[in-house]
Amino acid sequence: MIGKKKSIPRRSFIKGAGVSLALPLLDIMDSDGGTLDPTAASPNRLCVLYKGCGVNPHSWDIAGGTETEFELSRILQPLEEIKRDILILGNLDNEGVSSHMDAPGTFMSATKHKDANRHSFDQKVANTIGDETPIRSLQLTADQVWKQHPWLNILSYNEENQPMRGQYDPQTVFDKMFKDSSELKRQTDVISILDGVREATSDLNRKASARDRRVLENYYESIREIELDIQQARNNSRVISTTSKLESIDPNLKVGHLGERIKSMMDLIAIAFWTDSTRVISCMLANTNSRSHYDFMGVNAEFHYVSHHVRNKNVLPDYDKINIWHVAQLRYLIEKLKSIPEGDQTLFDHSLILWGSGIKHGDYHSLTDLPLILTGGAGGKLKLGRHVRYPEAQPYANLLLTLMEMMGVNADSIGDSTGTLTGLSEDANFPAQNQDDGSWKILESDANTLIAKGLLRISLEADQEYYQLRLSDKSDLEIRIPYMNNHRLRFDRCVGKVVTVSGNYEERGGKKIVVSLTKAEI
């Protein structure tokens, strides 16, 4: 692969506490004339963003609309302005053990908890393309380690089923990618020292048991791996040795709270892809049992606690707010990638990003109809700006297989896959559900009561809890009913469906507001 020379002007980084990288938007070409080979195709980059703890399905699901014309749900609101850059998938199932402890591993491999080998799909991709970049693949995590169930902190597993720990400190990651030329000396020293250790100790008679000898073999194997890593970094060296401008950079990444950390991670992803330091990244934004607090964004709540929004009272607004915030971070990344030119396109056009959660319903830990967003151009292989809901539930593993294929991996299957998915690279053209046949309106009404038919959704603002009945004239009839009324009619289950309601209403501010229901029929 042809190395590309890129320079990073000093002004691009802002030093100081609590501020993350600000990338240059323009002017990335080296002033001494290094240029991209226009005939070389830009490689695709894969980024997997895992946000544990699920969603409130009502707040996530998109009701009504067509594949290309649809309204974003409450949680997806931050993506409104970049709607044409995203592809929202629905009805993909990842059945198996339904403990959310299992979710990250199974999200990445579509294997089940007891399976022997959870070789994750990003690592399968790294096996194929990882040798072309200085760093084979990168694992990041913005969440704390949950020690009681260690495997729930891990997304990526290598071929030998070894968990690959995520890097937590952005500065460390940055240093790993961009040490100046003194790194070369350090690399040489490391190789020399480990070589010396091996020479001096590998033949020693240690009278160890058979098992112990295996442990020692792993040790010597690690030496070999380090040598190979360093060799690969040198073979594919891009910015590391080719520009002296980097020596003057010292971003001094300090992270004060979770929000800053995640932003830094997004910046790092962008810069890693931009400099082609790696093409495979997995990042755990929140683990599936996340005890992180979101007080930095004004929500005094722990993510996992509020994800159990049925059994815990009054936490749903906070739960939605956190999820909305996470979606906003995805927008941040998308906009960043779109701002970086590559050839006559942008870095976004050559990225493939999977954003999602391993479970759907945060409280019930359901594994059907996972919340998933695909974005990035994937070199033309993803057709964006759509909401594709598969009429029949598909195995989530099929998505992983399809993404692997887009990244150039030849594989027959992964996990419990049955084939690849249609509808990702081209229009799916599935029959639309819940279509407006013009009959959604207030059918009858008098001074106090009314009967209306429409598509039921929940309110868009996370703070207010009421329902909206979408009518054919695109207006919404507000429904604010007491809890017991809702409970007796089991009204909540009608969300996402076309329903005919009968009840009492009040006029407030010129609008009709339904304040109690006598009947609700689907």
Added chain:
Amino acid sequence: MTNLLKLELSKICNTFVFIGSVIAATVTSASTLDQNTVASVIQDRCLDCHDESTSEAGVNLELLTSTESPLNPKVSDLWTRVERVVTKREMPPSQEEHLTEEEIVLIRDFYRTEYILKDNKEHIGPTPLRRLTKYELLNTLEDLLLLRGSNPRFKNAMDDFDREALSKIIPSDLPGDSGFDNDATRMERLKLPLREIADTVHLAMEHFRQTPILQEEFFGGESLTEEVISEHQAKNFIETFIKRACRANPSQNQQLTQKFYEQYERLGGSKTDQAERIFSIFEMILLSPDFLYRLETSKNQRTPYPVTGMELASRLSYFLWSSTPDQELINHGMQGTLLEDKILLEQTQRLLRSPKSIALSENFAGQWLGFNDLVQNSDYFDEGQQHIESYDEVIYFFNHLLQTNGSILELVDSESI
């Protein structure tokens, strides 16, 4: 009449615990024991004074001669007491006829099979090999290279040593099924973070290298300055370092010295960077398996055997200090004197008296009782601040219990807190 069930004792008996020396190899392959047999011993030898009507000292052992299951808590309670007083020869009392050796062994082995072995097998086996945990490694580096600023002489030299910076490099250990992070099975499964360990060792060694006063302390008066170092001196430095760092048995130390000295010669180079070469060798030593791993020689036999003095020193030190043995302990280890009960007791007490023994509370109790979370898990922080006071209260309380051999029940309810 009852059927005599033949129960074969499995051959693997108690394996080595850090403090024990030889536990008599009780390979009772030919003994026959069953509940009835021991019950008849109780019947014949104990019930005269300890049946329902007599109940000397309030002890009634009739339950042990009934068909009650050993799993009945009342039964297990009694057996525990019986086993203890019988093996200590406190019972029968001295004026009575003693139990025969056979009878004592019978009771002891019955107790072991019934209550200690799991599915007739030891649930403690040979100690699986593992590397030093992150905590142990950092402590070892600090103690070995004298980086800890506890000595006021080093006050100024210590100013820029940053343990925080050192501890950021290696990823944190994850606990295993045992719940602890020094779980060998878990550590085997995780990828060895050798590159990060190499970077950490390098950082520590850099500090050692740039602070001649530490080298003087380490080598007893000499520092590795720019002066010319003779072959003989170089070999001495290397040998001293290996002896202190590798915790190896004397014969292994010899081999290591030879091998690393060969590496020193291999590094070649001009006369002026001899010191630099030696520090490279030190770094190599600190990355060798003999330093990073808790290696012990294996005799590959199924019955217990004593560990060597040096191995015992290492076990004792890592248990009480989560760190490397100091020179005094190493001396006893090397000479084998640590295997003597008197010396072992003295050294154990010495280690417990040292402030470094706080590590046992910090490491073991911190994980066992989970109070490490108070300072490690940001969930428990108040606006980003750790609750140091709460943490200190718990850790010093536990340490106090440890030092005074307090009752474990104090953890549940205590008068003094």
